[in-house]
Amino acid sequence: MFDRHQDLKTIRRCKRGEEAAFAEILGRYRGAIYNLCYRMTRNSEDARDLGQEVFIKVFSLLDRFDENYAFSSWLFRIGTNHCIDHLRRNRLRFLSLDGGVGPDGEEYEFQLPDSGPGPDTVLQRKEALERLEEVISELPPHYKAITLLRHDQQLSYEEIAEILQLPLGTVKARIHRARNQIQQMLAARSYDI
Amino acid sequence: MYGRKNKSDQPLGCKECKQGLQEYLDGTLEKPESLRFFLHLRECTACQEEHDRLQGLFRMLESLPDHEVPADFDGAVLASVPYAAYQAMEPLRRDRVPVFLEEAFLPRFVRARVTRLVGLGVASVAMALALRGDGSVLLPVLIVTGLLPEIVVRLQGLGRRALETTRRAES
Incomplete structure (x- = not known):
């Protein structure tokens, strides 16, 4: 999806202090990072701040970037971790149908389903997508991140494993559980997508 | 799974x-x-x-809508980039070579001109004897051992020059 070779050439220009190269990287990844942050937080101001912080961090740490790996993986790793840290700092509670403690050791709080539309309501596609975004935003941070990397960024399991520095089996198991949870949450709210 | x-x-x-x-x-x-x-x-x-x-x-x-990035997104990011620091670091980074290409990577006695000349002399004599038909099994060993210091020093030099050429081409 992202051109690793092109990225590497641009990063080397950045390391020489070329202003245009930084703007190029920003232009290439600004949308992906902003949307990742937006979907993680579902708040446009937080998404802007977090996205900017991610790029500021990346641009100040370019000397630490290992050229044996894809730049996009490094960027998404920093972006994902930054969003997860933000969500944890803000102590948001996430919906879990099971409640209790999740696989990441994070406590969930059981919530009653929203009073959404009835099952007979025919939803427009736009509304359905908004509801799906709403449900995704309520997933625990790790499930949310993995779902977005897989489906929104359309990355392979192998790329996600590299980004999140997790074994391939764990990535597969988490994404399966995340999808199951999304289905259950949609059903609990009678959201028909 | x-x-x-x-x-x-x-x-x-x-x-x-x-x-x-x-x-x-x-x-x-x-x-x-x-x-x-x-x-x-x-x-x-x-x-x-x-x-x-x-x-x-x-x-x-896979079809979640993209949200528009705020217009003021780039400004704060680009204003924070330490351009001057990167520019100042560049000569240091450019001069840096992998450890195995640094002269000091080879022991001093291997790099010494005397060692290399003696090695070349030994290898030449051994080669001459081998060409005259002396069948001693020691000759190939002497040839290789004699040539070795000169070869490694020259390979290291070639590696450094290749690296410089590549970097010049990249810049």
């Missing part, structure tokens, strides 16, 4: 189908395994419905 071996000739059950449906839709199953799913789904209405539901979810997840 979902995996069975030596079962590709058996028909798939509904329980197995439900367990492996996500991997089937992800396209990560082996071909024979994928075929078992295909055949089962063709016959089983309940599993087909589950398949369609999950496929619908996958499609929706």
Whole structure:
């Protein structure tokens, strides 16, 4: 999806202090990072701040970037971790149908389903997508991140494993559980997508 | 996660189908395994419905709308980049070579002109004897050992020059 070779050439220009190269990287990844942050937080101001912080961090740490790996993986790793840290700092509670403690050791709080539309309501596609975004935003941070990397960024399991520095089996198991949870949450709210 | 071996000739059950449906839709199953799913789904209405539901979810997840990046996004980022620091670091970075290409990587006695000249002399004599038909098994060893200091020093120099050329081309 992202051109690793092109990225590497641009990063080397950045390391020489070329202003245009930084703007190029920003232009290439600004949308992906902003949307990742937006979907993680579902708040446009937080998404802007977090996205900017991610790029500021990346641009100040370019000397630490290992050229044996894809730049996009490094960027998404920093972006994902930054969003997860933000969500944890803000102590948001996430919906879990099971409640209790999740696989990441994070406590969930059981919530009653929203009073959404009835099952007979025919939803427009736009509304359905908004509801799906709403449900995704309520997933625990790790499930949310993995779902977005897989489906929104359309990355392979192998790329996600590299980004999140997790074994391939764990990535597969988490994404399966995340999808199951999304289905259950949609059903609990009678959201028909 | 979902995996069975030596079962590709058996028909798939509904329980197995439900367990492996996500991997089937992800396209990560082996071909024979994928075929078992295909055949089962063709016959089983309940599993087909589950398949369609999950496929619908996958499609929706992949078509989430992009949100527009705020117009003032770039300004703060680009203003914070330490351009001057990167520019100042560049000569240091450019001059840096891998450890094995640094002169000090080789022991001083290997690099010494005397060692290299003596080595070349020994190798020359050994080669001359070998050409005259002396069949001693020591000669090849002497040739290689004699040439070795000169070869490694020259290879290191070539490596450094190649690196400089590559860097010049990149810049």
